[in-house]
Amino acid sequence: MNKSFSISLVFILFCSILFAQNNINSYKYILVPKQFEFQNVEDQYQLNSLTNFLFNKAGYTVLYTDEQYPDDLANNSCLALKAKVNKNSSMFKTKMTIDLYDCKNKIIFSTKEGSSKEKVYKKAYQEAIRDAFVDLEELNYAYDSSLNDQNKNSIEPKEIVITPTEIKIPMVKEVVAEPITNKITPVEDVKVVVLKEAEDVKIAPSIIAEKQDVKSIEGKFNFQNWGVSTISKNGDDFIVVGGDENFEFATIYKTSKPTIFIIKWVAFKTPQLLELDLQGNLKVDSDNELKIYKRIE
Helix, strand or coil: HHHHHHHHHHHHHHHHHHHHHHHHCCCCCEEEEECCCCCCCCCHHHHHHHHHHHHHHHHCCEEEEECCCHHHHHHHHHHHHEEEEECCCCCCCEEEEEEEEECCCEEEEEEECEECCCCCHHHHHHHHHHHHHHHHHCCCCCCCHHHHHHHHCCCCCCCCCCCCCCCCCCCCCCCCCCCCCCCCCCCCCCCCCCCCCCCCCCHHHHHHHCCCCCCCCEEEEHHHHCCEEEEEECEEEEEEEEECEEEEEEEEECCCCCCCEEEEECCCCCCCCEECCCCEEEEEEECCCEECCCCCC
């Protein structure tokens, strides 16, 4: 009796996992908000960045909810699932779950309750989310477009039939242009003035810029909330890695000037202007102020 019940339970569990996997595989995108309901500010404790990172790592195509959507998603919002992280903490434990909602706000998948006994909020939240995310990793997600018929909009485009009608084109009278004869009046006594070459031309010292030695942007910097972080070359660009999780939280792109760069944060949509000063520090032009991230020698 007990053996038969155990086999049935395992079979039911296997079928439910298989069904959940096929159901998730029919969705092409995951949407992650910049701020969950329990957070006070955007990307507090880097939870939104971490959630985005974990989905990407597991093979999902992730977008922030305020990003510009691809054409297929813009035409059919049901191709995406929206991720929601829930906090259900007690006095001694931090508990988190991850829910996935479809375009009709119906829960498609819920993870187990991840937990952490860490006392530091940032470590506790991140550890609990990682624990909950194990369920999503075990689904072995792989998008299958043949499964997404259920996610297509129910409104089918109507065929537009255009009945041809007779179009009368008015006759246009042919106009023959008469040749135009240009008469050029000769100009007499044209004087050619030759400018004398300037002598003793002096260039003001202020025009000649003294060449400055430009430091490399690679190295270690203090990125405030992320702590000591490392900028290293990645192909033609640079990546910024830091935090307790060694998380890649920004990408830096070159410009035509050796001291001017563009930095794109993982947690924010709009890139910002970055300047490498003579001391090797980073100056980032944010919306409200000029932030300086000092180089650590």
